[in-house]
Amino acid sequence: MDRDIFIAEIEKRLLIIFKSARDGYKPSPTDKNRLEGFMQAGVFLGVVENAEMSALMERTHFTVFGKSIAERKAERSMKWSDEAIDYSPFESPTFERKSV
DSSP states (O other), X not given: OOHHHHHHHHHHHHHHHHHHHHTTOOOOHHHHHHHHHHHHHHHXXXXXXXXXXXXXXXXXXXXXXXXXXXXXXXXXXXXXXXOOOOOGGGSSOHHHHHOO
């Protein structure tokens, strides 16, 4: 197994997952699990190391999103807490709201 080909394949798969997330699509759990298993197999076989895989994931994420994984995670959690949804119109029963 050529190490460079293996790393290129991992990077290609990471790009697919990160780009789909950036475009608003939730990556399939199957694809994510396959990629994780592929990366773990590389570590197990001694082709790559965990630290290399983490660094590759950070670099690829930065390429796609322009920010680190930690920055994006913090940003997403802040957005959720800042959003205020007004549910007051739904506090009355539907049959009362329906009368127009």
